[in-house]
Amino acid sequence: MHEHPAFDPRRRHLLVAGGVIVLGASLRAPNALAQSGTKMPIGIIGSGHIGGTVGGLWVKAGHPVMFSSRHPEELKDMVAKLGPLAKAGSVAEAIGFGDALLVAVPYRALPSIGEENRDALKGKIVLDASNAVAARDGAELRGEVDRNGIGVTSQKYLPGTRVVRAFNTLSYMILGREANRADPRLAIPIAGDDPKAVQVATELVRDAGFEPVVVGKLAAASRFQQGGPGYGRNVTAVDLRRTLSLSP
Numbered sequence: 001m002h003e004h005p006a007f008d009p010r011r012r013h014l015l016v017a018g019g020v021i022v023l024g025a026s027l028r029a030p031n032a033l034a035q036s037g038t039k040m041p042i043g044i045i046g047s048g049h050i051g052g053t054v055g056g057l058w059v060k061a062g063h064p065v066m067f068s069s070r071h072p073e074e075l076k077d078m079v080a081k082l083g084p085l086a087k088a089g090s091v092a093e094a095i096g097f098g099d100a101l102l103v104a105v106p107y108r109a110l111p112s113i114g115e116e117n118r119d120a121l122k123g124k125i126v127l128d129a130s131n132a133v134a135a136r137d138g139a140e141l142r143g144e145v146d147r148n149g150i151g152v153t154s155q156k157y158l159p160g161t162r163v164v165r166a167f168n169t170l171s172y173m174i175l176g177r178e179a180n181r182a183d184p185r186l187a188i189p190i191a192g193d194d195p196k197a198v199q200v201a202t203e204l205v206r207d208a209g210f211e212p213v214v215v216g217k218l219a220a221a222s223r224f225q226q227g228g229p230g231y232g233r234n235v236t237a238v239d240l241r242r243t244l245s246l247s248p
Helices: 009-035 051-062 070-081 091-097 107-116 139-149 148-158 173-176 195-207 218-224 237-243
Strands: 042-045 063-067 086-091 100-103 126-128 162-165 187-192 211-216
Touching: 009 126, 042 051, 042 091, 042 237, 051 063, 051 070, 051 086, 051 100, 051 173, 051 195, 063 070, 063 091, 070 086, 086 091, 100 195, 107 139, 139 148, 148 162, 148 218, 162 173, 162 218, 187 195, 187 218, 187 237, 195 211, 211 218, 211 237
Parallel strands: 042 063, 042 100, 063 086, 100 126, 126 162, 187 211
Antiparallel strands: 162 187
């Protein structure tokens, strides 16, 4: 059998070798990314007791974290102590930096944050740890939270985001002391409407050193807002599920 006049065996060898190289690169690339240990960048809006504590735990877990406030220069000492994965910036910079955000501010600040950063916040996963306190945030806002539930109210004031309620039930002292304790870990209740956002929040709760307990959609976040049966519970996941009558 004669070779086609245009056929060059050396060319076939080169094509096969090249195909193997390309195929090998395409197979290796995702694995290399998965094995690189890359962690999700997180922006913290409100770097006080809760934001500073939880953000610090994420830094220790290997996440790049940008802490923000109205006066980011005041955060320099904190980020210096946390090391090179920690940065300080403005609220706008933290929103741009983070693939996920933690909001831990006085609740009265939530409407202005949502309005002033509406476009930048669109589509962002937001872990909301803010609580509405009448004496601080106003009786009207607290009344709205009591009527509609804090999860639904937060989503209203952070339009276009994917809100998950988390880290709102315990003091920063308990969070700092109990993070990464021996099993069984301390439970953190979470609730959200977006399944992907809830999945990300679940992973971030674990990275901070706690056991997530998914209570339900945002409407169910009222079960662990201030005054709810799940608020202030320094307990394991088994105990929290029992308290809230959730399936194991």
